[in-house]
Amino acid sequence: MSSPLPHERRVDPIARLVQALGRLPGIGEKSATRLAFFIMRQGRDFAQDLATALLEATERVGLCETCMNLTDELQCGICRDARRDPTVLCVVETVQDLRAIERSREFAGQYHVLHGTLAPLEGIGPDQLKVKELLVRLRAGGCEVKELILATNPSVEGEATALYLQKLLTPLGFEVTRIASGLPIGGDLEYADPATISRAIAGRRHM
Amino acid sequence: MSSPLPHERRVDPIARLVQALGRLPGIGEKSATRLAFFIMRQGRDFAQDLATALLEATERVGLCETCMNLTDELQCGICRDARRDPTVLCVVETVQDLRAIERSREFAGQYHVLHGTLAPLEGIGPDQLKVKELLVRLRAGGCEVKELILATNPSVEGEATALYLQKLLTPLGFEVTRIASGLPIGGDLEYADPATISRAIAGRRHM
Structure with a gap:
């Protein structure tokens, strides 16, 4: 059958x-x-x-008109929170990344969600990301941002996106920083990949 | 915070x-x-x-009025299929089990779905299963069933349920059979659990 x-x-x-x-x-x-x-x-x-x-x-649910986070109002709760530092802006790839950072409770500034990374081979350039919205926001009157933390992932695409943004934003007078890469807490040198070890050594700090 | x-x-x-x-x-x-x-x-x-x-x-989707399979009509497609053997009835625990048997294309009779197994400790007795519906069906005029294949799973509950049904149905004059247990095809004695091996030996056949 x-x-x-x-x-x-x-x-x-x-x-x-x-x-x-x-x-x-x-x-x-x-x-x-x-x-x-x-x-x-x-x-x-x-x-x-x-x-x-x-x-x-x-x-x-749609995008927050300010930071492109997901929200069911015009502005998301983070952008509406007056207690958050308006001088530091953390740029992330996705809303999931934003949420991961929020869970760490380490960051009290504002965010900007790119909704992706540069991927020229897939036809994703700056116009497909929320880069224009970031520039409009930074140029708006009353914008207090001084430092931009580029918190894209330490992947090929994330690094390329961070580099692109650094070249775009530094000339505008912003302090542009990058989140640290290295061994994760609880990690083990024996099992770490060579790229992570090389990054951990290159990024070593005085103690 | x-x-x-x-x-x-x-x-x-x-x-x-x-x-x-x-x-x-x-x-x-x-x-x-x-x-x-x-x-x-x-x-x-x-x-x-x-x-x-x-x-x-x-x-x-509700239950087939005859076999308790899931269907969006009064009777499921299997019960309505005149080409299927009305003299053999395969009793299964769940609709998923019925579907698994159908996928094997080995069985061309009818089904009855119990929707569970006996589990006295959880308060599941024959009344919580579709046992009454099975008896009503077997006693109905025009019922041509001769053999009942008990295809509950070879688990403690499945075996207990099969034993219960065997004691209930044999006195009514039906031929009651049980699906075989043993090593699965492609299985390996080295990795088989002792219960499966003991069942495979007890159920050995002449060849």
Whole structure:
């Protein structure tokens, strides 16, 4: 029997749900099937909750008009927080990176989210990132930013983006800094990759 | 700073989506966050597709009135398929198990889904399973079932459930069989657990 059984020919709601869940990253057909059956066992209220959360998040959430963080208001909570230092601006690749920095509770300034990194081979230049928005913000009257911390990731693309921004921003009179790279806390020299070790040595400090 | 930052106090739509996704099995907070950001990058149409699939699956899908399989009609496709053998009934724990057997294309009879196994300690007795529905079906006029294949899993609960059904069904005059247990195809004696090996030896056949 190589032809499908009759009951498999029609796309039924279960198959459709499995298909929809399978489009999520890291969720293959088996996981999608397990999730679909779990959801069907939970019933309608559970599904309704998740469906509402999906629609609200994609309908009500947009970009903060100032820093490009995600928010359901005009300005995000960080930009609206008067207690944060307006003289230091941390430039990150993604909203996830912004959140990671917030979790560390180490930074009390403002942010700017680029929404990506330069990737010329994929056709992503400065115009595809939120670079123009950054310049508009820095040139606006009342802008108090003195230092820009480039917190793009220490990857090839992140470094290239940081270098591009440094060349763009230094001539405008800003102090431009880069987050440190080196061995992660709790890391072990024995297992660190050569690039990380070389960066840790190059970035050594007096103590 | 041990108190939450002001922008974290309000439950925003993103946090709500992360929370809703985090209720799915095997999806922790990190995965839920990654999924939420992925969904927001995809945008409204993507979320709408998934939301619709969720609602349709939980609203339109119910149990087949005959075999307790999931279906969006009164009877599932297998029960409606006149080419399937009405004299052999395969009893399974879950719809997922039914689907696994269907994928093997080894079985052309009918099914009955118990929706669980006996678990007295968790308060799951025969009344919590679809046992009554099985008896009603077997006693109905026009029922052609001769053999019942007990295809519950070879676990403690599955074996107990099979034993219970065997004692219930044999006196009614049915031929009751149990699926074979032993080493899986491609398995290796060296790595097989003792229970599987002992079952494989006890179930040995002439060749």
